[in-house]
Amino acid sequence: MKKLELELKERLLIVEVPEHADMDCPFEILPNKGFKYLVFSQCKGNIISRFKMPDGDWKFICKGSELTEEVSKGLVKMTWIDDDAKLCKYKNYIISGSGSLSSALESFVSAIESQGWFWAKNDLTDSILAPDIDEWQEAESRTFNPEKTLIFKIL
Secondary structure (H helix, E strand, O other), X not given: OEEEEEEOXXXXXXXXXXXXXXXXXXXXXXXXXXXXXXXXXXXXXXXXXXXXXXXXXXXXEEEHHHOOHHXXXXXXXXXXXXXXXXXXXXXXOOOOOOOEEOOXXXXXXXXXXXXXXXXXXXXXXXXXXXXXXXXXXXXXOOEEOHHHEEXXXXX
16 A cells, blocks of 8 residues: 655645555545554445554545545645735745745645655656666556545644
């Protein structure tokens, strides 16, 4: 299970569940023997799969596939707003200093990339050559698939 903690406007936990997890099933976080597990279950109550979560408490925000500009605005830092509050700029987490982005969603992705991870597609996907296969596989292991990703606020 891939996971990444981010310090943005809020502290976030980004979690990608393994491929066999059915994201259409309801899920909950349940304690068991001192650990917390992300549990996917069917309507009949059968546990389909469970994954150990890192220590701590969290509040579910959204699935990666449901992440929108509006949701992102609540997660990332704003760097500038015009007098009419119609135009905003958001922090570019890759460039320290004065770098700003016009989209909160782009700002969120930049925060992930600033930690050496990718969102949706790794940068090496378009340049897959036989000698680079190990490098590509390493990048793929650090790529979050929004369809399999959950975003939590760390409490």
